[in-house]
Amino acid sequence: MKILNLILVLTGLFAVSAHAQGKFEQDRKAIKSLAGFYEVNFNYGEVSSPNPGYKFSKPYESHGNEWAEIIVDEPNRIVIQHMLAINDTTVIKHWRQDWTYEDTNIMLYTQDNAWKKGNLTATDVKGKWTQKVYQVDDSPRYQGIGAWSHVGGHDSWSSETDSPLPRRESTVRKDYNVLTRGSRITITKNGWMFEQDNKKVLRTPEGDKLLAIEKGYEEFTKIDQKTFAYAQKWWNNQQNYWADVRNVWADIIGSNDTFKVKTMANGKLLYETLFTLGDQSIKEKWTAAQNKEKVKTALQPYLAK
Numbered sequence: 001m002k003i004l005n006l007i008l009v010l011t012g013l014f015a016v017s018a019h020a021q022g023k024f025e026q027d028r029k030a031i032k033s034l035a036g037f038y039e040v041n042f043n044y045g046e047v048s049s050p051n052p053g054y055k056f057s058k059p060y061e062s063h064g065n066e067w068a069e070i071i072v073d074e075p076n077r078i079v080i081q082h083m084l085a086i087n088d089t090t091v092i093k094h095w096r097q098d099w100t101y102e103d104t105n106i107m108l109y110t111q112d113n114a115w116k117k118g119n120l121t122a123t124d125v126k127g128k129w130t131q132k133v134y135q136v137d138d139s140p141r142y143q144g145i146g147a148w149s150h151v152g153g154h155d156s157w158s159s160e161t162d163s164p165l166p167r168r169e170s171t172v173r174k175d176y177n178v179l180t181r182g183s184r185i186t187i188t189k190n191g192w193m194f195e196q197d198n199k200k201v202l203r204t205p206e207g208d209k210l211l212a213i214e215k216g217y218e219e220f221t222k223i224d225q226k227t228f229a230y231a232q233k234w235w236n237n238q239q240n241y242w243a244d245v246r247n248v249w250a251d252i253i254g255s256n257d258t259f260k261v262k263t264m265a266n267g268k269l270l271y272e273t274l275f276t277l278g279d280q281s282i283k284e285k286w287t288a289a290q291n292k293e294k295v296k297t298a299l300q301p302y303l304a305k
Helices: 002-032 225-252 271-286 288-303
Strands: 036-048 060-074 077-087 091-103 107-109 116-118 129-136 141-146 148-151 154-163 178-190 190-205 207-222 260-261
Touching: 002 077, 002 091, 036 225, 060 091, 060 225, 077 225, 091 225, 091 288, 107 141, 107 154, 107 225, 141 178, 154 190, 225 271, 225 288, 271 288
Parallel strands: none
Antiparallel strands: 036 060, 036 207, 060 077, 077 091, 091 129, 107 116, 116 260, 129 141, 141 154, 148 154, 154 178, 178 190, 190 207
């Protein structure tokens, strides 16, 4: 009887382990399917406010062609770099998403372009993936944690976390300073959907004040790869430089419990400074060591004390 019980226990443990491994591979497959060549439609609109006198902002709509390329594919870490293809001669290195599995390291946005390290335990992150989103200049934007679901053949992931103002409002709105993002990613037959339930919050020492709730979605629909020929050529030349930029940022983030980033210094935006250095690096054939040293120096005026 003891032997039979032991066999049953071991069989059960094996089944649980196999299920967990199968779920993990499903998660990885879903994340990797976010990569590809897309036409993207952006739609955002405020839908409610606790303030009866609140003046709703005008709905935002936009579209573009975006290439999402897997640049790191490790068992517990998948990194996807996005590029906007404006036309046959212009490309913008866009946002980046790093997916990490059961990762206890997380940076939480506070307000006014500042972040602090969060405290997560192994229990907090068990079976979950963190999506770490970065700006065009590879500075952090927001990080959210959640579990992938694969019910009924539908792959989806969701989280809620604080972030800076969206770029579409960061230069025109001063009445709130934190966007609490409720994000949901769903894989579709022709691409994927990035839905958002966002809260626009004014954060002060007295607490948080909700201004408005916003609904949004970004629809990624697969299109022909040939639209991105110039973008692929540009990235092929630039990718080593930007790998060095990421490494410099990783050192900064890893060595500080809190930090704040200024978007403007010496009359130049942060992304302008780093993009200019990238062009110079290619032209003058800098080594990785030269790239890192010049990027470190360039970033110093943008790191607030």
